[in-house]
Amino acid sequence: MNKKYIYTTPDGGTTMYRNEISSNTKERIGNKSSEPIGDKKTALVMGAGGFIGSHMVKRLKKEGYWVRGIDLKYPEFSKTAADDFIIGDLTDLSIVEEAMMLKIDWLEVGFDELYQFAADMGGAGYIFTGENDSNVMHNSGLINLHVAKCCTERKVNQIFYSSSACMYPEYNQKDPDNPNCEESSAYPANPDSEYGWEKLFSERLYKAFERNHNLNVRIARFHNIFGPEGTWNGGREKAPAAMCRKVIQCADGDTIEVWGDGKQTRSFLYIDECVEAVWRLMRSDFTEPVNIGSEEMIAINDFAKMAIDISGKNIEIENVDVPQIGVRGRNSDNTLYRDSIGWAPSQKLRVGMEQTYDWIKSQVKNA
Numbered sequence: 001m002n003k004k005y006i007y008t009t010p011d012g013g014t015t016m017y018r019n020e021i022s023s024n025t026k027e028r029i030g031n032k033s034s035e036p037i038g039d040k041k042t043a044l045v046m047g048a049g050g051f052i053g054s055h056m057v058k059r060l061k062k063e064g065y066w067v068r069g070i071d072l073k074y075p076e077f078s079k080t081a082a083d084d085f086i087i088g089d090l091t092d093l094s095i096v097e098e099a100m101m102l103k104i105d106w107l108e109v110g111f112d113e114l115y116q117f118a119a120d121m122g123g124a125g126y127i128f129t130g131e132n133d134s135n136v137m138h139n140s141g142l143i144n145l146h147v148a149k150c151c152t153e154r155k156v157n158q159i160f161y162s163s164s165a166c167m168y169p170e171y172n173q174k175d176p177d178n179p180n181c182e183e184s185s186a187y188p189a190n191p192d193s194e195y196g197w198e199k200l201f202s203e204r205l206y207k208a209f210e211r212n213h214n215l216n217v218r219i220a221r222f223h224n225i226f227g228p229e230g231t232w233n234g235g236r237e238k239a240p241a242a243m244c245r246k247v248i249q250c251a252d253g254d255t256i257e258v259w260g261d262g263k264q265t266r267s268f269l270y271i272d273e274c275v276e277a278v279w280r281l282m283r284s285d286f287t288e289p290v291n292i293g294s295e296e297m298i299a300i301n302d303f304a305k306m307a308i309d310i311s312g313k314n315i316e317i318e319n320v321d322v323p324q325i326g327v328r329g330r331n332s333d334n335t336l337y338r339d340s341i342g343w344a345p346s347q348k349l350r351v352g353m354e355q356t357y358d359w360i361k362s363q364v365k366n367a
């Protein structure tokens, strides 16, 4: 085992090597091309092996940060850009403590920023069947309980928490043409999934630590984030990836299945704009939960037609009745983000879908 700490050993290579590991950490790698922390800002990204987390790591590296990632797994589709990466289970308190332990010149310091993306989650096929409810609540709940407490003890300067539009009450999302997802509509609470309830609980948890322990927290409610390097098969994939995959694997003249009657509406935000919105939120002084999503609402059958049009194939849609559909309508309301932070995503859905389609096509080809 290599005993060197990565932040004291800038040796210029590009390959990863094993870093110091404790008894609880399963594996740990450092990036040989990293430079020492020096006076760089530091960030800890939880869920750095996942879709949004791995993109956030890349952005933070571009901005000149020293970054540590932690996850149950490495990113699936490209090598992590993190300077230090821990494979560990964040439901274990000792792992959370270890992840937040940062030494510069042997002095213990708190991370400048922590991004909490780790969650037991997936698309509709994972969170709406009911089969994963206890895991979703227990695992994600435990992670956030540990993180909120340790952040204050380890003196993390600022934390970002990724909540979800799934915390909005079902009763405001019954009309597919006029869903209400304004931030102030969250209460009286009635999310349509345990996943949404856990997100709501954890929002409140972080706000309680803000009130009682001065935790410096930013909270975003993500609305369907998509793009390259997101899960595209296996049961945890979201609608955009599933739609692209089905169309790519379908022969010309054949039919794809689309869940529900296809009239249910959603909006989808491209990953680069999501990362930009998180970045800007963290640099703002706005501390209430705020939507991060697109306002370009689309009916699911029209969304399927978009994927079919991108493929250039002649494909029919068959709507199938399944239980795991979710609310009738959902769209991001960006008024609060726009008014408070002075920016909003604007890229057309079609542009992001074309990029995602091409990426999934290459994945299918190489599978």
Ligand code: NAD
Pocket (backbone or CB within 6 Å): 046, 047, 048, 049, 050, 051, 052, 053, 070, 071, 072, 073, 088, 089, 090, 091, 116, 117, 118, 119, 120, 121, 122, 139, 143, 162, 163, 164, 165, 221, 222, 223, 224, 225, 226, 231, 238
């Ligand atoms: P993802 O599943 O790709 O990433 C989550 C990561 O957390 C995974 O890599 C997973 O291995 C890791 N993780 C889970 N349990 C862990 C544990 N016990 N210890 C360590 N790591 C663990 O999901 P994503 O799409 O990147 O989403 C990131 C965050 O944003 C999640 O909290 C999710 O709930 C939230 N969110 C995402 C969307 C979306 O559309 N992608 C929408 C709303 C909210």
